[in-house]
Amino acid sequence: MKKLKPLGLILFSFIISLTAYSQSENAEGKSSADLAKQLANPNATLGQMLFPIDYIRYNGEVDNAAQNGYVLNFQPSLPFPISEGINLYLRPLIPIYLSQPVIGDNGFESKGGLGNISADLAIGKTWPSKWITLVGVFAGFRTASNEALKSRQNTLGPEMMIAKLTNFGAVGFIASHAFGVGNLSDADPSTTTILPDDFWVASDGTANTSVTAGQYFYTINLSNGWQINATPTYAYNHRAESGNKLTLPLGTGFQKVVLFGKVPVRFGAQYWYYIASPDTFGPQHHFRVTVAPVIPLPW
Template structure:
């Protein structure tokens, strides 16, 4: 540094310092945008832990707001011509006491059922990426109100298209019960998630990612839950660890009688491999 001061005038040193700082800032922004876009793609080769906090409001027969903390780990394995993406969903839920029912229940708190899926995703398939694989639901819930009491299995499919900062993807899952508590209702459930996301730069993202559910065993008019809404997220760095922070709101425009009207989501995603 002393040698540089002798060889270069102070204005030149200041210019070099500002240039290096500017390049570093641009690289950090590019890295944030790249990771933020990967997080919108369910087939990305990443290892991450999304933690989702869901607040359910306006639920008939319940004295208050429901809460679920959902852990949704993602682990991708890369091979020469394909990748396998493992995805899990496990939750910890609180249900307030029921009111106005024939047999009111006390508040419930505990673990929900566990879902595990994986996608076999070929590489170099063009602009439309896809993945397919099995899905299984395990009756791990600690309360009848928090789970189905059934083992269920089926298939899952993911379709992804990304271009110019836009991401469009769909994830479908259909499971049917095959074992479990014989005194509980059979399961025949479809879950569909359609994402539309737009990168705003500097790690900012706006998106909509509603979870559409169909219970095929329910009575007519009580089968579908269809939310409408969206939110915003921001990719930041905690030291060298990328963390995506987001919030979303949804209104259930179609729903069974027992499902709440509103849902508020807070999301934190820790990215361990990008």
């Protein structure tokens, strides 16, 4: 039962977010199309409870590298308005690995449980030119419930975003750098999970974590609240061996805001194809389904 607690917490948060609107008006009576356009703004003052669900198909040069991974994520986004066009963000990301391939002594195994929680704290500003900038800090924590799922170190580093609101929607780019903080874990990197934030470390396992990562994103507004969008994530592991440093997908997808009475919910689906992935073992295909209730800010 202990392994189900994080999943139960996520499901409880989902139910709470769906019922929050029972005590409030539907985003000031806006239509689904209006809400979709507002949500395309990465500095919008709308609260969301994001539930991205991932299926990842792995491949590589190691034996039996064709593996499948399934991850349920929870990421609440509740911006705190400071002044007109300036917002403060604290956004934790809580992954639940339903099934993650792990390289062990006897080949691949499948592990599950709470993953490594990360969070960013940042301030975003929308300028009169419709450019948006964001600066902050990003941190990752070794919180995984299974030792095989833990990252090698806690991490901390700077984060920035540049985005542009356009006539068709929005486009932008996020970058952060994770420096290893504290002692390295004693785990042998050749016998532990190869996670998206640490695909392949130096063969001797002695170097501190140093990963530049982020995402690019775009949204194209269509009619009736439909949008073409994608938010692919990339990573460059400076400590990895040659051929295993860069992870870069091309992605596209669609999303739509649907009103359930007073409750707006954003549904989306994306596909990412990796044009660069660690040679030894890394992702090849990535399917993501997102369910994101839009909730009133508590302040």
